Amino acid sequence: MTDEQLMAAYQKGDLAAFAALVSRHEKPLWNFVRRFVRDAATAEDLLQEVFLRVVKSAPQWRPTAKLSTWLYTIARNLCTDHARHAGGRTAVSLDGGGQGSGRDREGSGPMPLLDRIAAPGGGAESAALDREIAQRIDRAIVMLPEEQREVFLMREVMDLPFAEIAVAVGASEPTVKSRMRYALERLRVALGEFRDVAGDGLAERAGQTT
């Protein structure tokens, strides 16, 4: 069943269809949002908000465009809005009667992804190497300028074609592609630094990238 068919079924009241849509998209959306906003708790809120907006807009939805593009456009807009507001926000004074600490999120602050991922068993050395490369890439993705990061994540994590990314970010397809190239160049630099540090064994794996 396509996304659009599932959405049409949900419009008619089929909750299971909506659950299927969530199952299908929550992981790519999460991996997009999670790398867009560094704070895990915020990412969780944003992911939730993406689906809440779909719930609210469901009655008006018409299958005029791909559902995935719409979904990822919502996610992208929420993320960029958040990034825009995250800087200039002032502390909110809490009027009396605050109940404890609200949603308890202890230990979920800015989360280094790989700290929570156990190194896979088997060839310990090569696994450690993969882990190290992944960590480099993870950090480099977070450091990408926003417009490059969103294009990279939409293409590689959400698997959207460039044409749809162009629609979602409101830029031309050639622009989107050149952002992708800049993103890859930055990632290459991150991996190149790593190769210099780690020495020969890794150079073979990481490739010569003068």
Add this chain to the structure above:
Amino acid sequence: MKCADITLRLVDYLYGELSSADRSAFDAHVAGCESCGREVGSMERTLGQARTATRGVLAQTPPAQVRAVVLAAASAAQKDIAERGSFWRWLSKPWLLPVFAAASAITVFVIAKSVILNPEPLMKAKAPEEAALLLPKDREVRQQAPAQSKPLTEAPMESAPAADEGSALRRVRGKAKQNSVARAAAEGRADQSRWAQPPAGWGRAADDVNERADRDERGEREADSVAERSLSFAAAPASPPPAPAPATTADSKAEAQSKGRNQPEAPLSLVDLMRKAERYYDERRWGEAVAVYRELLRRFPQHKSIAVWKARLATAEHNAYRR
């Protein structure tokens, strides 16, 4: 192709988006140009490693709580969607327009007549509470206890059996009540938006239209206790329990429920509260949003939107307390 073209077309090459002619030209240049060969090779490896990492060890599973909250909200909206979808689809049939216009004109006339013949109670009602002011039962309650307000969900809904009658009522109220002109105008806009062809569910514009109609709609409708009972709210731990607020006097519970709750000041209506909550939420005024969503949950524990309110309260609380 020249070296500059290779750079320009690199992403097309990496993602297999070159035409076969371009691909041949690309390959021919790269084969004969050492620096382009190195460049293309290193970019291929970089993309390969990035892809392996992002789809492998870096790929994460979202927190299960998101799914729980979202499905609860979807379930709450489900019945509403089915009803509203079929209702408005039916309404939007063009041949029904004159029929509907005639029906509302008659309704308006009948109600306006009763208002003109008996304007007294309207004049007395000064509370900003807008919940079905014209409904006789509510009026009686109001006269018995003028200082008390009555939550909308407890209004006698059998007096407003259909949405079209409800909107007619609202229009009349807009004319009859001088102090609600602005609100009536807002409602008029929402009504018009229903006549227009519903926009495609695309992007923020549709979202806004939807929210406007939704706000309007949710305010008028009966609490959907059936849908709510099927929900699990384990997902929103910090939200206040959806129990009715305790009456401040020693009234018996039944009395408190039949007369509404004692409030020090006249509280906002459901519609106003919901508008306020959405505005604070959209403007990221988290502390204020928390307060309003808590009030909504406390005062309208049976409303069908509480799953959404709880989810937003959790978000607002998180953002408010984080700072």
